[in-house]
Amino acid sequence: MEAAYQELRRRLGVVTDLNTAAELLFWDQTVMMPPTGARVRAGQLETIQRLAHEHAVDDEVGRLLEQLRPLEESLPYDSDEASLIRVARHDWEKARRVPPELAAEITRVASEAMEAWVQARAASDFESFRPWLERTLELKRRYVHCFEADGDPYDLLLDDYEPGMRTEEVRAVFDRLREVLPGLIDAAASDEQDAFLSGPFPEDAQLGLSLELLRAWGFTEDSWRLDRTIHPFCSSSGSHDIRLTTRYAEDDLTSLFTAMHEMGHGLYEHGVADSLEGTPLGTGCSSALHESQSRLWENVVGRSLPFWRWFHPRAQAAFPDVLGDVDVEQLHRAVNRVRRSFIRVDADEATYGLHIILRFELEQELLFGDLAVADLPEAWNARFREFMGVDVPEDRLGVLQDVHWSSGSFGYFPTYQLGNVVSVQIWERVREALPGIDAQLEQGEFGPLAAWLEEHVYRHGRKFTPRELLERVVGGPIDPEPYIRYLESKFGSAVAA
Amino acid sequence: MEAAYQELRRRLGVVTDLNTAAELLFWDQTVMMPPTGARVRAGQLETIQRLAHEHAVDDEVGRLLEQLRPLEESLPYDSDEASLIRVARHDWEKARRVPPELAAEITRVASEAMEAWVQARAASDFESFRPWLERTLELKRRYVHCFEADGDPYDLLLDDYEPGMRTEEVRAVFDRLREVLPGLIDAAASDEQDAFLSGPFPEDAQLGLSLELLRAWGFTEDSWRLDRTIHPFCSSSGSHDIRLTTRYAEDDLTSLFTAMHEMGHGLYEHGVADSLEGTPLGTGCSSALHESQSRLWENVVGRSLPFWRWFHPRAQAAFPDVLGDVDVEQLHRAVNRVRRSFIRVDADEATYGLHIILRFELEQELLFGDLAVADLPEAWNARFREFMGVDVPEDRLGVLQDVHWSSGSFGYFPTYQLGNVVSVQIWERVREALPGIDAQLEQGEFGPLAAWLEEHVYRHGRKFTPRELLERVVGGPIDPEPYIRYLESKFGSAVAA
Numbered sequence: 001m002e003a004a005y006q007e008l009r010r011r012l013g014v015v016t017d018l019n020t021a022a023e024l025l026f027w028d029q030t031v032m033m034p035p036t037g038a039r040v041r042a043g044q045l046e047t048i049q050r051l052a053h054e055h056a057v058d059d060e061v062g063r064l065l066e067q068l069r070p071l072e073e074s075l076p077y078d079s080d081e082a083s084l085i086r087v088a089r090h091d092w093e094k095a096r097r098v099p100p101e102l103a104a105e106i107t108r109v110a111s112e113a114m115e116a117w118v119q120a121r122a123a124s125d126f127e128s129f130r131p132w133l134e135r136t137l138e139l140k141r142r143y144v145h146c147f148e149a150d151g152d153p154y155d156l157l158l159d160d161y162e163p164g165m166r167t168e169e170v171r172a173v174f175d176r177l178r179e180v181l182p183g184l185i186d187a188a189a190s191d192e193q194d195a196f197l198s199g200p201f202p203e204d205a206q207l208g209l210s211l212e213l214l215r216a217w218g219f220t221e222d223s224w225r226l227d228r229t230i231h232p233f234c235s236s237s238g239s240h241d242i243r244l245t246t247r248y249a250e251d252d253l254t255s256l257f258t259a260m261h262e263m264g265h266g267l268y269e270h271g272v273a274d275s276l277e278g279t280p281l282g283t284g285c286s287s288a289l290h291e292s293q294s295r296l297w298e299n300v301v302g303r304s305l306p307f308w309r310w311f312h313p314r315a316q317a318a319f320p321d322v323l324g325d326v327d328v329e330q331l332h333r334a335v336n337r338v339r340r341s342f343i344r345v346d347a348d349e350a351t352y353g354l355h356i357i358l359r360f361e362l363e364q365e366l367l368f369g370d371l372a373v374a375d376l377p378e379a380w381n382a383r384f385r386e387f388m389g390v391d392v393p394e395d396r397l398g399v400l401q402d403v404h405w406s407s408g409s410f411g412y413f414p415t416y417q418l419g420n421v422v423s424v425q426i427w428e429r430v431r432e433a434l435p436g437i438d439a440q441l442e443q444g445e446f447g448p449l450a451a452w453l454e455e456h457v458y459r460h461g462r463k464f465t466p467r468e469l470l471e472r473v474v475g476g477p478i479d480p481e482p483y484i485r486y487l488e489s490k491f492g493s494a495v496a497a
Numbered sequence: 498m499e500a501a502y503q504e505l506r507r508r509l510g511v512v513t514d515l516n517t518a519a520e521l522l523f524w525d526q527t528v529m530m531p532p533t534g535a536r537v538r539a540g541q542l543e544t545i546q547r548l549a550h551e552h553a554v555d556d557e558v559g560r561l562l563e564q565l566r567p568l569e570e571s572l573p574y575d576s577d578e579a580s581l582i583r584v585a586r587h588d589w590e591k592a593r594r595v596p597p598e599l600a601a602e603i604t605r606v607a608s609e610a611m612e613a614w615v616q617a618r619a620a621s622d623f624e625s626f627r628p629w630l631e632r633t634l635e636l637k638r639r640y641v642h643c644f645e646a647d648g649d650p651y652d653l654l655l656d657d658y659e660p661g662m663r664t665e666e667v668r669a670v671f672d673r674l675r676e677v678l679p680g681l682i683d684a685a686a687s688d689e690q691d692a693f694l695s696g697p698f699p700e701d702a703q704l705g706l707s708l709e710l711l712r713a714w715g716f717t718e719d720s721w722r723l724d725r726t727i728h729p730f731c732s733s734s735g736s737h738d739i740r741l742t743t744r745y746a747e748d749d750l751t752s753l754f755t756a757m758h759e760m761g762h763g764l765y766e767h768g769v770a771d772s773l774e775g776t777p778l779g780t781g782c783s784s785a786l787h788e789s790q791s792r793l794w795e796n797v798v799g800r801s802l803p804f805w806r807w808f809h810p811r812a813q814a815a816f817p818d819v820l821g822d823v824d825v826e827q828l829h830r831a832v833n834r835v836r837r838s839f840i841r842v843d844a845d846e847a848t849y850g851l852h853i854i855l856r857f858e859l860e861q862e863l864l865f866g867d868l869a870v871a872d873l874p875e876a877w878n879a880r881f882r883e884f885m886g887v888d889v890p891e892d893r894l895g896v897l898q899d900v901h902w903s904s905g906s907f908g909y910f911p912t913y914q915l916g917n918v919v920s921v922q923i924w925e926r927v928r929e930a931l932p933g934i935d936a937q938l939e940q941g942e943f944g945p946l947a948a949w950l951e952e953h954v955y956r957h958g959r960k961f962t963p964r965e966l967l968e969r970v971v972g973g974p975i976d977p978e979p980y981i982r983y984l985e986s987k988f989g990s991a992v993a994a
Contacts, residue, residue: 017544020537021522028525036720037738040517043775044734047514051548223533237541241534278540 001071005081008064011055012088013278018052020237027235027243031227042111053103057095065089080275083463087281090163097146106139110407117406124396126377129406134373136408137366144367154364157411161287162418164465167364169478170414173421174360176480177353180487182387185338185350188491194334196326201319203248209318210246210259213311217263217297217446219244224266231403232258234265234294238277242266253315253335254346257298264297265290267450271458284458286466287412291419292426293453299349299420300427300486301449306441308332338491340388342397349420350491354387356417359402363410424483425474426457498568502578505561508552509585510775515549517734524732524740528724539608550600554592562586577772580960584778587660594643603636607904614903621893623874626903631870633905634863641864651861654908658784659915661962664861666975667911670918671857673977674850677984679884682835682847685988691831693823698816700745706815707743707756710808714760714794714943716741721763728900729755731762731791735774739763750832751843754795761794762787764947768955781955783963784909788916789923790950796846796917797924797983798946803938805829835988837885839894846917847988851884853914856899860907921980922971923954 022045029041055061068085075082113132120129144153152167159165211219211226219226229245236242244262248255268284276282284290301307305328312328323331338348344355362379365371371379380399381392392398404412431437434448441449456473470478519542526538552558565582572579610629617626641650649664656662708716708723716723726742733739741759745752765781773779781787798804802825809825820828835845841852859876862868868876877896878889889895901909928934931945938946953970967975 013540014544014548017541021518021541021545024525024541025518025521028521032529032722034718034720034722034738037734040735040738040774043510044514044518044521047511048518048545051511221531223531225529225531237534238537241531241537277537 001068004064004067005071005085008061008068008088009084009279011058011061011064012084012280015052015056016278016280016282018048018055022048022052023235024237027245030231030233031229031243031245046107049107050100050104053095053100057092057100061088061092062096065092078460078463080281080463084279084281087462091280094147094159098143099146102139102142102146106143106408109135109139113406113408114403117400117403121396121400124394124400126395126400129400130373133376133405136405137373137410140367140408140410153368154411157367158414159411161412161415162466163286164467165286165288165418170360170418173418173478173480174353174357174414176484177417177421178357180484181350181353184487184491185340185354185388188338188350189340190337191339192337194330194337196322196330197252197334199251199253199319199322201250201253201322203250205318206248206253206255209314210256212314213256214244214259214263216444217260218267218270218450219263223270226259232262234262234269236266236269236283238282239270239272239274240277242270257302257335260302261294261298264294267297267453268293268458271450271454272461273459276461276463281461281463283462285460285462285464285469287415288418288422289457289466289469291416292422293419293457295420296423296427296453300423301441301446303332303336303349304441305329305332306438308335309442310444336490340390342384342390342392343401350487351388352420353417356413358383358387359413360417363405363413367410418478421478421480421483422470424486425470425479426453427486428482429456429474498565501561501564502568502582505558505565505585506581506776508555508558508561509581509777512549512553513775513777513779515545515552519545519549520732521734524742527728527730528726528740528742543604546604547597547601550592550597554589554597558585558589559593562589575957575960577778577960581776581778584959588777591644591656595640596643599636599639599643603640603905606632606636610903610905611900614897614900618893618897621891621897623892623897626897627870630873630902633902634870634907637864637905637907650865651908654864655911656908658909658912659963660783661964662783662785662915667857667915670915670975670977671850671854671911673981674914674918675854677981678847678850681984681988682837682851682885685835685847686837687834688836689834691827691834693819693827694749694831696748696750696816696819698747698750698819700747702815703745703750703752706811707753709811710753711741711756711760713941714757715764715767715947716760720767723756729759731759731766733763733766733780735779736767736769736771737774739767754799754832757799758791758795761791764794764950765790765955768947768951769958770956773958773960778958778960780959782957782959782961782966784912785915785919786954786963786966788913789919790916790954792917793920793924793950797920798938798943800829800833800846801938802826802829803935805832806939807941833987837887839881839887839889840898847984848885849917850914853910855880855884856910857914860902860910864907915975918975918977918980919967921983922967922976923950924983925979926953926971 025041025045025048029038033041065085065088072082072085077083109132113136116129116132120126140157144156147156149156154167155165158167158170207226214224214226223240223242225243227243227245228247230247232245232247234242234244244259244266246255246258246262265284268290272282272284284293308328308331312331315331316323316326326334336348338350340351341347344352347355358380362371362376362383365379366373366376377395377399384390384392384398402413404410430449430452433452434440437449440446457469460469464472467477470476522538522542522545526535530538562582562585569579569582574580606629610633613626613629617623637654641653644653646653651664652662655664655667704723711721711723720737720739722740724740724742725744727744729742729744731739731741741756741763743752743755743759762781765787769779769781781790805825805828809828812828813820813823823831833845835847837848838844841849844852855877859868859873859880862876863870863873874892874896881887881889881895901907927946927949930949931937934946937943954966957966961969964974967973
C-alpha cells in the first residue's frame, strides 16, 4: 500500500512538475521573452501541456487510486495522504471525461481566439471577434456534454474554478447583491476629482514604495520577484518561488493596489505547507478563495483607514511634491471613490459586483440560453445601462474589454465576486481572533494577520473543497451579509461622509 | 513515406521542445529565479530531461528511422530531410546504448558533485571534492563501457561534444601547439601593468557600451536579451530567442569581451535556418564549431586593431576619465597582453592553449591511465610548472578552478582550443572572400562578415559533422597552422612591439 502511494505521488509529481514548468514558461513569455520567441514558446507549451494531460489521465493512475481506497479510508480526512488520494481522484475522473482531441482543439482555438480578441479590442471591432466567440462557445458546449448533467450545465464550468460550487448558490449570493448594490452606489458615487491622484508619480518612486510595502507584508528577495508586465498576475512554482508582476503609470497610483492584490495571491501560494510541495495539492484551493486573499490584502486591508495611517507618511515621503499637503483622511477617501466606470478591472469595491453579475448572466445566456453572439454587444450595453445607468460608448469599453471569453474561461468571472464576498467573511473571523488588528495595521504590524491566514487558510493548499475550507474557517457556507455590512459601513459613512 | 517522415519529425519535435524548455528553465534558474526555488526547479528539470530521454530512445523512433532509409538515400545528402534522418539516427543509436538507470545516476551525481565542487573551490579544499570526482570518473567509465570500443576510449567522450572527432586528431593538433606556444609566450609575456585597465569603469557605462557594440553586431531587442549572471553563458530556444549573459566588475573591461564571446555563440544560434527550427538540427554543429564563433568574434575580431580603430572612440566616450588620454594603439596593446596566469577563463590567446592541453592530458590519465584522483593536485601543479614555469599557490587557482569535471563533462575541454584553431581557419577564408574586411571593421560595418558566416556556417545548424562542415567551409580538415601563423603575427610583432 505504501509502495502504491509512493507510486501515485511520483506520477502526480511528474504532472505537477510539467504544470509548474508550463507556468514558468508562461511567466517568462509574458515578462522576459523577446517577442520573436513566441512561435517556439507556443510549441514548448503545447508539448508540455499535452504530456501533463497524458500523464494525468493515465490508466495506471486510476488503478492506483482504486487500490488506495482502503488507505484513504483508514486515514484522517485532512491528512496529506487521504487528501491527495481524494483530490487526485476528482481530478482524474474529470480529466478522463474529455477526449484528448477535444482538449487539444480547445487549447488551439483559445490561442487563436485570444489573438483575434487582441486585434478586435484594439480596433473596438466586435464583428471580427464574433466567429471566434461562436466557435469557442460551441467547443465549450461540447466540453460540457462530456459530463453527465445532473443539474444546471453551468455547474460543470464553475467546477473547473470552484470545485463543488453550484450555479444556484452563486445566483442566490448575486441576487442579494443585486438588491443592495444599486442603492449603495447611488448614495456613494461621486464625480469629485482628487487632482493629487493624477500625480505625477515617478515610476522609480512607485517601485520603491511598492517594495517597502511588500516587504512589510512578507516579500523577501530569496523567495519572491516583482517584475513589470502589461496584464499583472502572480505566478509560482510552488511555495518558494513566487513571482508578482505589476505595471506603472505616472498619472495614477494603481501600481500600489496591483502590487497589494498580487501579493495577496502570492502570500497564499507562499503559505502552502511544504509537505504538499510537488503535488497537485501544493497550490490554492479555488479561484474564489484565491481572490478572497488578493482582495483581503488589496481592499479590506489596503484601502482601510488603519492601514493608511501607517502608509500615508510613506506615500508622502515617496511623492512629496504631490502628496505633501494631502492628509491621511483625504488620501484614504480618494483611493475609495465610487464611480460608474466602464472597465471592470478599474472598478471600485461598490460597483465591482455589478460588472461581474452582468458577465455571469450573459455568459449563461450565450452558452445555454437564447442569446446569439451577434446580439451580444447590444445585450451587454442594455444590461450595463440597466445596472449602472450609463451608456457604453464603444465595445472596447464594453463587451471586448476582458480576455476571458476568448480563452474559453466561462465560469471564471463569478469567482472574482465570490472572492470579494468570502474575503469579508474571513475578515470577520480575523477581527474576532485578532481584536487588536486595527492597531496592528496602524503600526505596520502585518505578521499576526499573515500568520493567522497561513494557519487557517494557506497551509491547507488544495486539500479541501472551497465549501469545506470555508466551513473550517468561518463555520458556514458562503454568505453575502458580512460583505454587505462591510460595504454599507464603508460607503455609507466613513468615506462618503 | 511522407507520413513516416512527418511522424519522425513530430516525435523529434517533442524531444526538442522538452530540451529547449529545460534550457529555458536553466537560464531562469541562473538569471532570474529566487534562490529558494532551487528544490522545485531541480525536480522540474529532472522530470523534463527524463521525459526527453524517454521520447528520444523510443522504439518507434528506431522503427521510423529504419523505414525512412529509402527516403534518406533518395534525397540529397544536405537536404533538410536526409540530414534530419541521418543525425537523428546517430543520436538515437548513441542514446539507446546508455541504460536509463545509468543516465539518471549520472545526472543525479553531477548535480550533487557540482554542489560539492562549489564548496570545495570556495575553501580551496580538494580533499572534500575527491570522493565526488572519483565517483564521477567511475560513472564516466561505465558510460564508456556502454559502447563498443574500436579505438581510443576517449573518442567516445569527445564524440558527445565533437561528433566523429578522434583523440589522435586532437593530439596531433595539440602536439604541434605544444611545440610552438612556449616560445611564443616567452617572447611576448610581459609583466607591464596598464594602470588604465583597472578603471574605474562604472557598470552602467559598461552595459551601455556593450549594447552599442552588440547592436552593431546584430543584437535587437525583438530577438535577444542581455542579462547579468555569475558565470556567463548563451542560451537559446531556437534562433529567435537568444539570451546572452555577462558580468560586470568596476575594475576591468572583461564584461566587453564576455559580451562579444557570448554574442558569437548567439550569432551562430540566430543564424540557423528557420527550416530546422523545432528539430534536433536547429542548433550549432558541435562544441568546437560553436567556440570557433565565440572566439572569432571575441578575439579575431574583438581584439584586432581594425576593430579597435572603430571601437576606441566609443570606449573613450563611455569612460572619458579613464580612457580619455589612452590612444588606440595603447588600448589595443593593453587588451592583448600576454601573462602567465592561473585561471583559464582569464587567459590571453597565447597562453590559453596550454591551459587546455594540460586538462586534456590529465583527464585522459584520470579516466584511462594510472593517475589516481588523490595524486591529481600534485600532477596538476607539476604540469602547470612544466608548461608555464610558475607555481600554483592553491588548488582554488589550480585543479579546482573549473566546473567541468564535477559535472562529468570529460571530453569538453579540448573543444575550447579546437575552437580557437578553427576560428582562424575560417577567418582565413573570410579574408579571401571579403578582401575589404579590415576596412569594414574600422568603419563598424559588421554586416558582410555576419552574412558570410551565416551563409557558410550558421544556417546549416547541426546538419553536418564538424569534419563535414569544415571541409565545406575551409576545404580541409582541422589544421593548426593558420592559428599558429595568426598568433605569431599578432604576438611576434604588432602587440609585443
